[in-house]
Structure formats: C-alpha cells, structure tokens
C-alpha cells in the first residue's frame with residue numbers, strides 16, 4: 001500500500017456553481033416560447049424524435065399565449081389551477097413552520113413545482129389515477145381534498161386518516177385519484193403502468209399518470225416501467241419532474257449532461273416531451289396531448305417537466321450547503337404562480353386585488369385547518385388507539401399480532 | 411486520542427483508509443460535495459479528491475453492482491446506502507453476486523466491498539427510515555454483517571470491514587450517531603462526550619470482526635444485543651436490578667458463538683434484544699444456537715425482546731420500539747422461572 005495518488009482519469013460530473021459562486025446554469029437548452037410545433041396525437045413515434053431536445057413553452061415573457069401547444073380549457077379552469085397552486089404554497093409555508101415548532105417530525109415543500117400536480121389533476125378525469133411523488137400535494141389541492149385530513153395526517157393524531165402508520169405527507173387518497181405514497185423513491189412508477197394495463201384489460205378508457213424525480217430516473221424502476229409501458233402500449237402518462245436537484249445531488253449525476261430526461265423515451269420507442277414545468281398552459285397542453293394518446297389506445301408518453309426545486313429538499317435539508325443561495329431566484333423560467341397570474345391579468349380575468357383576496361382566503365383556510373388539527377393534537381399529543389399499530393398488516397390479523405397486542409394490554 | 415461521536419469516528423475511519431490505501435474509494439447518494447445526509451463523509455471529497463469520494467446516481471442496485479465490479483478488479487470501494495430501508499433494490503446484487511462471487515469462481519474473482527448504511531428507529535422516521543434489516547443479510551452465506559455500538563468500535567470495525575477481503579454489510583445505528591440513547595425517550599439526550607468509548611485514536615487501528623465485547627459481567631442471565639440495543643439493554647438491566655451479563659455481538663456474521671456459549675453456560679439464562687421484528691429475526695438464530703449448545707445449562711426458556719411483527723409505525727414510535735421496560739420485563743420473567 002502506498003500513498004501515491006495516481007493521475008486517475010475517472011470522470012465525475014460537477015455542477016456549474018456551488019455556494020459562493022456566481023449562479024451559472026450552463027446550457028439549459030431552452031427553446032423560445034411558442035417555437036415547438038404540436039404534432040397530431042397519432043403521429044408515428046419516429047417523427048417525434050426531435051421533441052425531447054426542445055422545450056415546449058406556451059407563455060411568453062409577457063404572459064401571452066404563443067405557438068401551437070394550446071390547452072383545451074373550460075371556463076374557470078385557469079383560476080382553479082391558480083387557487084390550487086396558491087393554496088399549496090400557503091399550506092407548505094405553514095406546515096414547514098409547524099415542523100420547525102416541533103409539532104411534527106417532517107415536511108416537504110413543493111415550491112416552484114405546484115403546476116405539476118395541480119394542472120394534471122384538473123386536466124385528467126375523475127376515474128384516472130395519479131401515482132405521485134411526495135412533492136405533488138397540489139394534485140389533492142386541485143381536487144379539494146379536505147385540508148383537515150392533510151393536517152391530521154401530518155400530526156399523526158387521533159383523526160389521521162392513515163391511523164398514524166405513515167410518515168407525514170406520505171398520503172393516500174384513493175377517492176381523489178391519488179395512490180398511496182411510500183418513502184422509497186421510484187417504486188410506484190411501475191404500478192402506474194400496471195394500473196393502466198388493468199384498465200386496458202378491462203376495456204375502460206381511464207388512464208394512469210405516474211411521476212418520478214429526475215434523480216430517481218437512475219433506478220431500475222424507471223427503466224422497467226418504460227419497457228412495460230412500451231411493450232404493452234399501456235394507457236399511461238409517465239412524468240419526470242426535473243427540478244434540477246436530488247437532495248444535494250445535481251441532475252448531472254442522473255445523466256443530464258449527456259442527454260435530456262425526455263430523450264430516454266426514444267430508446268423505448270415512445271414519444272418524449274420536454275415541457276416548461278413552470279408554464280401552466282404548456283403543462284396543461286402536454287398533459288392533454290399525452291392523455292389523449294393514452295385514451296385512444298396509442299400508448300404511453302414520457303413527459304419531462306423542466307422546473308426548479310425552489311426550496312430545500314425537506315425539513316432535514318440545508319440547500320445553502322451545496323448550491324448558491326440565489327440560484328432559485330435566478331431560474332430563467334420564473335415562478336409558475338407568478339406566470340399564471342401575469343397571464344390571467346393579461347387576459348383581463350384577474351388583478352392584484354383579486355389575487356390579494358385569494359391569498360387571504362387560502363391563508364384563512366389553512367389557519368382553520370391547522371387550528372382544527374391542533375385541537376385534536378399535534379404529533380405525540382394525540383395519536384390513534386395503539387390497537388391501530390397492529391391492524392392492517394393482513395386482512396385478518398394472525399396469531400403473532402394478536403399475541404403481541406395482548407402483550408401491550410389491548 | 412480525541413473525543414468523537416459516532417459520525418466523527420466513522421468519518422475518521424474513512425479518512426484514515428483513504429489516506430492509507432489508494433485503492434479505497436467512496437461513493438453513494440449525496441456523499442460527495444455535501445458529505446452525506448448524516449455528514450459521515452463530510453470534507454472527504456475536499457481532502458482526498460473528486461474521484462475518491464463522489465455522488466452516485468439514485469440506484470442502489472447500480473451502486474452495489476458498480477462496487478462489485480470495482481472490487482473484482484482489485485479496488486476496495488466503500489459505498490453508502492443512504493438508509494438501510496433503501497438497500498432492497500441492491501439485494502439481488504448482494505445475495506446473488508457479492509456473496510457468491512468468490513465461491514462460484516473458485517476465488518478468481520472476489521468482492522472486497524463495504525456497504526455502509528444507517529439503520530434502526532427511534533427517530534420518528536416512519537416505515538422507511540427506521541427498519542433493521544440485519545436478519546436478511548445474516549441469512550445469506552458469503553456476506554458479513556457488522557453493527558457497532560460505540561464510536562471506538564465504529565472506527566475499528568469499519569477499518570476492519572474495509573480491509574476485509576469479503577463483502578461486509580456495515581449497519582450504523584443512526585439513533586446513537588450523536589449520543590448513547592438508552593431508550594428512555596422522555597429524558598434529555600446525552601452526548602457521547604462523557605462516554606469512555608468516545609475516546610477514539612486518530613490513527614489506524616482495527617477491531618477483529620467476529621469478536622463480541624462483554625459490556626457488563628454478571629452471573630444470573632446473559633443478555634445478547636447489538637447496535638442501539640446495547641444501550642437500551644443496559645438501561646433495562648438497571649431497571650430490573652438483576653446481575654446480568656451483557657454481550658455486544660458487534661458482528662452477527664461472523665458470530666462469536668464461543669463468547670455466547672461460555673456466558674450462557676455460566677448464567678443459565680438468556681435474553682436476546684433487537685429492534686427488528688421478532689418473527690424470523692436474528693434473535694431466532696441466536697435462540698436456536700443457545701438451545702442447541704447450552705440446553706443442559708438452561709434454567710429458563712430463552713426470551714426475545716424485539717420490535718412487533720408490524721411495519722414501523724410513525725405515531726407509535728415508542729409503542730413499537732423495544733425499550734428498557736420490555737427488556738426489564740423479559741429479565742424478570744426469566745428470573746422467575
């Protein structure tokens with residue numbers, strides 16, 4: 001054994017800037033708004049292979065709609081999306097503080113990514129199923145999931161719909177089209193494909209939408225799901241939320257310096273779209289395009305939502321340790337809430353005072369939900385009956401659980 | 411000598427090995443620039459270079475597969491799986507590949523890799539940040555499984571694991587990274603500073619794998635534990651007021667069966683303590699060994715104190731966690747018989 005350092009040539013990618021450096025994003029390959037043409041949904045996949053290297057954008061810098069990626073919207077849809085996104089942000093802010101006050105163990109915000117749950121939630125149908133990541137509470141917000149139930153789950157209290165069994169924010173809400181979350185990343189991506197195949201098998205035109213972080217595309221789950229989706233032409237929309245960071249790890253460690261995440265679709269023979277995730281209209285149009293393909297039997301689409309994680313990974317994280325503190329504010333594609341607001345104002349459907357009133361009303365709703373949750377009890381002050389710890393392992397408890405329940409006297 | 415908590419001791423072990431052996435390198439999720447979510451690899455990239463401690467893609471199977479390839483070539487990779495709960499995507503690589511490479515190639519290829527991973531509960535981490543998966547590794551011949559309970563042991567055992575020519579699963583009890591938690595969760599946290607085993611040499615030393623430590627000598631009952639549960643067992647022994655002999659196994663494969671047998675033959679009673687679920691847990695193996703080898707010395711049936719046979723539930727952290735009260739109850743029970 002020696003202490004000599006050989007002059008190695010193993011390549012390890014590094015991000016363009018670290019704390020203290022001026023912000024440098026490198027080449028983000030941003031297409032101008034409106035520049036990408038919208039193909040017909042039945043266009044053959046080989047004709048779509050340029051799409052993964054472009055960026056679908058519908059809103060220009062002034063908040064006007066440009067180009068062909070136009071969502072098919074019903075009256076009030078955009079206001080509904082705005083409400084869900086503003087509510088998500090207010091809820092996240094409040095619950096993050098609540099964790100800091102020691103009232104629960106853990107929380108994760110989705111700031112900057114609110115469009116990615118809210119918009120597909122509104123664009124898809126009630127019978128469709130979302131296989132979310134932990135950063136998609138906006139899906140539930142868009143479907144008016146009761147805030148009280150979210151708060152009770154976060155407090156693991158006596159009213160927790162998941163009976164205190166699960167970490168905060170790992171919700172499950174079948175009636176709202178929201179599949180059970182787990183702490184493992186990536187492991188439900190294939191479930192979305194299986195669910196979609198079940199719908200095809202039954203001859204029902206409901207579809208599934210699955211999400212995975214860009215960091216997690218490295219897992220086998222991602223590639224396996226794409227293979228099954230492609231082979232069985234599953235009616236599924238598979239989404240990569242590329243928010244540039246996986247905890248402290250930049251997207252280059254998941255391969256972003258070599259190709260785009262949308263381009264992974266090419267190898268599986270399915271269309272890949274690369275979409276500005278901070279542009280509500282582009283997200284809407286892309287979701288509808290992919291959903292229409294799925295529903296009409298044309299198979300799966302991979303969508304990369306290009307966005308930025310504007311906050312720390314979770315309450316356990318300090319992003320100032322690995323990226324410049326002003327990186328979020330320099331993100332060239334702006335903030336999804338601000339951009340939608342600007343668009344609605346440009347349309348004449350919104351103004352600052354209505355926005356202020358919206359912010360006030362969501363703040364009030366969050367306050368009321370938290371008050372209710374605190375009245376039931378925060379983590380440790382209140383919990384479901386200890387009996388619940390032993391329930392639900394199997395449909396019928398076996399002797400082990402029955403004996404062990406006996407040991408704790410219930 | 412310096413006073414170190416377990417994180418610092420592990421960091422010191424890695425630092426020592428990187429400095430000593432150019433074939434050692436580290437990778438895993440978030441271990442590079444950031445230094446790991448628990449800070450175990452803090453500053454190692456800065457000190458030893460980008461290609462010696464670097465971030466890995468989020469792919470546990472890929473991390474272990476890559477480590478095996480490097481190890482087969484002759485390097486000594488030390489990889490981190492961010493939480494032991496997330497080691498399962500790598501299970502096939504560990505079981506079908508790392509554990510068998512030497513055997514099936516008649517020693518032509520081997521996998522001298524170390525897989526570090528924080529495990530265990532007591533941190534309100536819910537189902538997927540709390541599990542204790544040691545039994546699923548102990549069951550696999552060809553894998554060694556090591557679990558330290560103090561900073562001193564953590565450094566010496568980790569160095570031994572890295573120097574070991576076979577694959578080692580190195581499970582780090584994250585609840586005691588910063589202090590020797592004894593299961594009394596209502597009380598103020600104690601730091602390692604006052605603990606004698608927080609005195610850690612800054613230089614290289616190693617502790618042979620497969621040598622248990624007698625933490626407390628006693629005449630009436632043998633208590634077998636590892637990791638966090640060593641400290642919990644001590645508290646349970648104090649509560650029960652029995653003259654128990656506490657053995658810290660330190661590694662469950664290789665297992666110091668001689669130390670166990672000698673102690674149980676002396677005391678005639680045995681209580682086994684682990685955090686993992688009881689059914690099919692490593693306690694079952696220990697209990698079988700004790701029965702097979704000490705049957706005629708036993709005065710009472712061996713008892714297991716373990717997690718319940720449910721997933722690890724968030725709200726019920728302390729109902730699930732086998733604390734000192736459950737240890738004391740089992741001790742009282744074997745003493746009554």
Ligand SMILES: Cc1ncc(C[n+]2csc(CCOP(=O)(O)OP(=O)(O)O)c2C)c(N)n1
Nearest residue numbers: 183184185213214215216245246247439496
């Ligand atoms: C299988 C598995 N491995 C590792 C982890 C630890 N972990 C939790 S979140 C995370 C980063 C995920 O990043 P990304 O997929 O980009 O999603 P993002 O958090 O950015 O939305 C990691 C490594 C985990 N939860 N599950």
